[in-house]
Amino acid sequence: MPIISMFHGVIIRMFFNDDKKHHIPHIHAEYQGKEAVYSIIDGDRLGGEIQVSREKLVLAWIEIHKEDLQAAWNLAIHGSGILPIKGLE
Template sequence: MFSHEEKGPSPPHVHAAYGDDYAIFSIQDGVLLEGKLPENKQILVQAWIEIHKEDLQADWCLAVSGQTPLPIKPLD
């Protein structure tokens, strides 16, 4: 999660990488905003976002206020 990006303010989102693929997903609804992942990995990321939505939203608020986000359990 990056709160200060060169493109200016953006909606709450997370970055995901798998191999050489990279994507950005909305925290609100898991929509793919940019990039690509293999379809099966994209589905896993979107499910992870849904499971951790409240934690992700709280971390986004921390990050944009200059605080350190709390750890969230990654996909195993």
Template sequence: MPALSMFYGIIIRMQGEKGRKHNKPHLHAVYNEHEIVMDFTGNILEGSFPTKQLKLLNAWIALHEDELNANWILLSSGDGYFKIEPLH
């Protein structure tokens, strides 16, 4: 699963899931031992994150929703992906 971005110890990953478990566009994020799966509007689908990191992740998602959707389409069609700017 490719890493799209990394910031403040948070690693954001995504894979296209055409015809798989989730058909809803989503990302996977890891922070230390915590893992979370979220859609691009900030809804938690699975897992949990510490409050501070969840706020950072939600801010990043809000800033990059269009890029996340573009990557979802690329990955779901097998056309690769591109990196997304980290939160500064």
């Protein structure tokens, strides 16, 4: 699962061909050994849990990069390469 972004200790990944379990476009956010899955569409947490302060950063990042994330998702579900997306500063 490629890393598409990193910021403030959070690693954002997107699986290839990962539309079976959650059935909607989503990302995986990892922080200090914990992982949560978030919808690209509305930022809803689909599973898992990370520190609240980092979750707020992930949700802001999703909102800022929603179009880029949707484009990356479309590539990922077809097995194509994904370009990195800028993190938060």
